[in-house]
Amino acid sequence: MSDSNKPLFSRPVLAAIMLFCTLAIWLLNLTASNSTTLPTPKVEAWSTTSGIPVVWLKQEAWENSNKVELRFVFRSVTTNTALIETTLAMLMSDSLPLSTASINQRLAPLAASANSYYDHENQVIGLTLNNETDYLLPSLSLITKWLKDPDFKRRTFDNWQTQRSKSPNAQHVLEDALFFDSAEEQVSKNLMPASLEHIVDYYQSLKNAVVAIYVVGDLTLKAQQSLRTALNAISQDFKIAKDPAEKIQHEPISSTIQQNQGDLWQTRSAIALKPVATIKEWISLQIWGADLVSTLNKQQHIDFVQLALTLSPKNPWAWWSIQYSNNPIITPTASNEKMDQLINAKSLVFTEQVPSVQDEKTFQALLDAFKTQLETQALSPTWWSYIATQIAHLDGPLTLEQFANNYQEAVNSFTAEDYQTALSQLLTPSSYQEIQVYQ
Structure with missing residues (x-):
């Protein structure tokens, strides 16, 4: 055989090359299956x-969508949560001048709607708009009249005071126990009816404490110009929020409050968190929350569990409510210990006792479920408006632009070690509060 007809590689070398290629393809497939493709929105500001700062977030997937989310974020600090609740409820009611219809009844024919959100640090007025000119222009005209000078009516205030629950709001009680006075002292304050004048004054305080305006969705050049004009008019007498003087807050001490006697019907729990500074810390709280709900829901004596994360910039916290079934609580025995083992809700605030920290498979299953859910959420303008106003804060360590540019890399590189480190940093077990309700 001439040299030209000799094989380039010997059989052993060819076998090695084929094995190497097979391994390389397998590794690429493995990497691809563990990665998540997420859109990277563009952020503009003016x-x-x-x-008043305006932040506009857009992405290519929305170019054929007519949905636009508009959010006004305020930081008018008060410990009187009843005042915030009542002001925003009245604003969402018949607060247009010379109108008996709610704002949403007026917006519905324009394919638009309004909503509100508040916690102990932030207040948000939200609008969902249609960006088509025939809908957008009259919507902007309506909300300009509404937000510039709302009409808080006496009859609406009286009706609200009559219909408002006389029982203390469990969320407010837990919140106050964590950050302000003792829960018992705050109950009476939260039940005190505010006057109509207090409502008017508090709305003015909102206008004097604006953080930013967020726009999420696609806008044509004409729509952009119309929106800019409307925002200039609405915010004409708005003022930027000043950093509030740091309130000296008590260091929360773990406590349990028992309400009534009889069979345990419900528990409500809360824990203070450290401020979220990175995307991986945010991911960690999503997995921890899913683990908490899943773990407790698996127990036979529990009907359902609800969890809320309030990731405000300075004093974030988590709270959850457990509704118990009418079945008697089963005491674990050697035979049923694995199936019916009772897990105390308080144990889940200790990093080393969290199931997804203890077990790699549990962690991976929750992470995979989170990634799958995120792929859908990241295409929604409503979800991004939530991230903009309740997760990434303009004056915090994690901004919306940082989140948008880096969240995919954070998700794809997230590990069990990142998770454990973040929970150790974020959870403060010593602050745990619990209210036990019997009937």
């Missing part, structure tokens, strides 16, 4: 004529 200011209104009164100096």
